[in-house]
Amino acid sequence: MNVIQLKKGAEKPFHNGKLNINEEDLSDSVFLKDGEVVELTDYLGGFIGYAMMSFEQRTHGWVLSHDKDAHIDEAFIxxxxxxxxxDRTPLYNQEDTDVFRIFNEIGDGIGGLSIDNFNGHLFITYYSAGIYKIRNLVVQVLIEALSPDSITEQTRFSIDGRMQIENNHVTGNVPEKIVVTESGMRFNVHLKTGPMTGLFLDQRETRKTLLNNKRSHNETFLNLFSYSGSFSVAAAMAGMSTTSVDLAGRTTELVTDNFNVNDLPLDNHHIHIMDTFDYLKYAARKNHQFDVILIDPPSFSRNKKKVFKVGRDYPQLIREAVKILKPGGELILSQNLETFTLNQFKKQIDETMNGLGIRYTLKDVKGLPKDFKTTKGYKGGKYLKIVTIKLAND
Structure with a gap:
């Protein structure tokens, strides 16, 4: 087993439990191989832990154990x-939900690996070529433990310097559309192709809150960056009229299919294939007003010459959205940038609202659901932040 040393001064965070190894932490990483298990020491040779090198966008490797007597082998994996x-046994016993995360990367002990359950169909994601080397063992364990209906894998890592995302069938019969149930709602999921499945599992609690907050059809819900419209389904089932906005042409089909699978008529529900900022300006010109606006943008996107960066551009989204929000209305603000903390996000919201001279109250704060297990050793793992604010009535 190769031994790698931390640079002088880099050891303190690791002694305090840090698990993600960055390139700048290491004295030398040139000779290391992706997927290699190594012994990590401080600059004096003191034992830190055993780690797996995992050349991802987020990190250079992960500490797997601080136990010097541990063996990082098949039994460990x-x-x-x-x-x-x-740990997820209670989730398997739910009557109204059959979709959740089984394994959440370093939160469950192995960085770069996630496993999702979609009504008995498993979806494995590998975030580095190194972690992909243990794929046969991962599949074997899942078959033995769960006897799934099917297994699909997705690789998300660089090949020849270019990020490539591929879905591959592993075993079992994978339907074109898998219908899953979450909090009694039904959603269509697509595992065979594309980088996204059709349902972001980390937003389960947001959908559940929308669903349980019963309203009337006279109240209106705007879903920005709506993708497959899962938030719109939850709002519609709570009784609201909805508007879904996304630039992707496939959105109309995805949203319509999700409404249909829940036997929801599309009356009083609208879909706009538009850039979000263009829609906000259009809605303001038309004097549209909404009771609830949900904003869940990607961390980064490019549309023609426009570049959207969530950390930089979120305040402008808020400024434009409040122009079409009714007095006393609610903003549900979601942000998923790993390097942006909840406190930073709340401060950004507060500064934006104060700059507009608009009074508000903080109504709710959410993070990841429990199946997206995190650890203190990797602060970036708590990437999801959902802040709901309610505007004053005047």
Missing amino acids: REKITGAIE
Whole structure:
């Protein structure tokens, strides 16, 4: 086993539990191989832990164990996966939900690996070529432990310097559309192709809150960056009229299919294939007003010559959205940038609203659901922040 040393001064965070290894932490990483298990030491040779090199966009590797007597072998990997499955036992016993995360990367002990359950169909994501080397063992453990209807894998890592995302069938019969149930709502999921499945599992609690907040059809809900319209479904089932906005042409089909699978008529529900900022300006010109606006943008996107960066451009989204929000209305603000903390996000919201001279109250704050297990050793793992604010009535 190769031994790698931290630079002088880089050891303190690791002694305090840090698990993600960045290139700048290491004295030398040139000779290391993706997927290699190494012994990590401080600059004096003191033992830190055993780590797996995992050349991802986020990190250069992950500490897997601080136990000097540990063996990072097949038994170790197997124990991590079966332990995560056992932790999710209550989720398997739910009557109204059959979709959730089984394994959440370093939160469950192995960085660069996630496993999702879609009504008995498993979806494995590998975030580095190194972690992909253990794929056969991962699949074997899942078949033995769960006897799934099917397994599909997705690789998300650089090949020859270019990020490539591919979905590959592993075993079982994978339908073109898998219907899953979440909090009694039904959603269509697509595992065979594309980088996204059709349902972001980390937003389950947001959808559940929308669903349980019963309203009337006279109240209106605007879903910006709506993708497949799962938030719109939840709002519609709570009784609201909805408007879904997204630039992707496939949005109309995805939203319509999700409404249909829930036997929801499309009356009083609208879909706009537009740039979000263009829609906000259009809605303001038309004097449209909404009771609730949900904003859930990507961290980064490019539309022709426009570049959207969530950390930089979120305040402008808020400024434009409040122009079409009714007095006393609610903004549900979601942000998923790993390097942006909840406190930073709340401060950004507060500064934006104060700059507009608009009074508001903080109504709710949410993060990741429990199946997206996190650890203190990787602060970036708590990437999701959902802040709901309510405007004053005047």
